[in-house]
Amino acid sequence: MGRVSKAQAQENRQRVVAVASRMFREKGTAVSVADLMKTAGLTRGGFHKQFASKEDLVDEAIAYAFEDPVAHSPVALEEHAGEHETARQTLIEQYLSIWHRDHAGDGCPVSGFAADLGREPGQAARSQDVYINGVRSRAARLATGDDDGMAQLCTMVGALALARATRGNPISEELLQAARTALTKSGSGQSEPQHRTD
Template identity: 85%
Template sequence: MGRVSKAQAQENRQHVLATASRMFREKGTAVSIADLMKAVGLTHGAFYKQFASKEDLVDEAIAHAFDKEAGHSPVEPEEHAEEHEAARRKLVEDYLSVWHRDHAGDGCPVSGFAADLGREPDQAARSRQVYINGVRNRAARLATGDDGMAQLCTMVGALVLARATRGNPISEELLQAARTALNENTKREPH
């Protein structure tokens, strides 16, 4: 077997990152290197040519997930209030959808990595700033200050609970209850 070119090595690395980011959000960071590399179609040994450790991969996979997701950028200052509210409502609807519940691997890294970062303090310390920035940016897409944080907490909590109860009618009830609460609160409180 011949050597891999630098361009091919970089392409392989990006493929590993994208796959790891998806698999970690879907199944948690306990996914083994062997399973990850099998999904990518590369050897276990190829992993160590690209990454120093699994912890380094997890850090980079979290950063990759936030870089990829355009919805995690802060609200543009020139965005008008009506446009912002329409964008916020769409974000709420998409976030609290059955599709998002069922496709964690392609979903929001805030909810996708929350449990693992909460359970793994060493990993959390390594990835903390990327994650914190992602949380702040997602909250800023919803509203300013505490209101954006509260809305994000409602969305992430409802999504995590809906995923945990998938297959039971309560799962969709949770999503609907959160959508209703978030939309009714904004009718009463101007931004």
């Protein structure tokens, strides 16, 4: 078999990164290089020609996921002709949808990589800037008035993680609905303060 051209090698590399980004979000970064390369339609030997280590691939896969303009909510990325609140509501609805719960591989990298980065401090340190910028960017899409969107993002990511963990039980959809209601009830993601009566 002849040598692969530079253009073909670059195309193969991009395919591996795209496949890895999806598989890591769906199954975690523990996915083996062999399984990943098989899914990409390439040999394991090709991996070592393209990447110094699996950690390097994880870095690139995370960056790719955050750069993907359609990751989890293509419609919400459009600011609806400048209508931030409409875009915010759309983002919340799509993020806390059954589809997003069931399609982690095509989903938000904030939730998709959170557990793995939490378990792997070395990888988290390598990818920290990309991940933090991604978190801030998504929170900014939820910001309203004095609210920077961080608590809203935490609610969404937490609800999604719980819904995925309980998939197959009615509570899964209840969790998504509870978060949607909490984030849209007052238009700012902030519930009215509860006054104690005791």
